[in-house]
């Protein structure tokens with residue numbers, strides 16, 4: 001089975017841009033293990049020049065690990081549910097909860113919400 005990991009990701013034109021690290025290199029916050037960089041950091045370092053958009057333009061999400069429950073959680077923008085599920089598959093048969101999270105809302109979803117108001 002593949003190595004467990006924590007991660008953050010972006011989804012650009014259906015493609016997953018995944019940045020992950022092993023659990024022992026994760027940031028500790030109480031019983032939670034988190035990828036140690038922010039979406040903004042990773043975006044500015046790797047993608048800003050290429051895509052010429054802000055870090056919150058595309059759908060994105062995060063994989064965290066709860067040590068106490070021995071459980072992974074994937075938080076993601078609803079419009080990249082398919083890609084979040086692919087990432088979930090990379091964790092094999094480990095316990096993993098998928099949860100859409102408005103913190104990761106992309107520009108398309110934001111405009112959509114605006115239009116509905």
Ligand SMILES: [Zn+2]
Pocket residue numbers: 059077078079080105106107108109110
């Ligand atoms: Zn979205």
